[in-house]
Amino acid sequence: DGGITQSPKYLFRKEGQNVTLSCEQNLNHDAMYWYRQDPGQGLRLIYYSQIVNDFQKGDIAEGYSVSREKKESFPLTVTSAQKNPTAFYLCASSGTGFYNEQFFGPGTRLTVL
């Protein structure tokens, strides 16, 4: 089955810790994205990547970092510099042609203790 997997489903972080969220896709998509979802707000773009070894900041990149070493993988690190990291994190992927619907993974819920 083609799709996007995210792990872990739930993640707890202590103050001052860096944590890494995993995102893997087997849809053969070139582009991958990370969004943050908070209650009552729309999805906000953190980072995106259209090709391996290249990525761009989205609207709320401060306190986050990413890498794109493989086409299938786009991990997100939430650093200690992110002041309010508790949220639901969603990874998505798409093609890069004109018709490029984004397909989402199941999400990771991060809670700061």
Place this chain on the structure above:
Amino acid sequence: EDQVTQSPEALRLQEGESSSLNCSYTVSGLRGLFWYRQDPGKGPEFLFTLYSAGEEKEKERLKATLTKKESFLHITAPKPEDSATYLCAVQGRPGGGTSYGKLTFGQGTILTVHP
């Protein structure tokens, strides 16, 4: 700046009671308008893409329509399993020398269908 406003914020229906959800948007050069369904604690599930005014798409009890300023998601004879949050997003013209057209999401409409 691209903007998306969804209304109502929440909608309660009785099973079989048809209704519509609204998505109003402003965007510089629409490439596509997307509808997603999201169940609690899960990722959004893709429903439809609409590309130009006048376009319509259907899937089971759902029908999406598009004008130059808004999109409607019509739900005909809904069932309790249609209860979810419905998200609307628009993709604008690429900028910054990339081919990426940013997706801007609305806050969603929470639909509850009672048996």
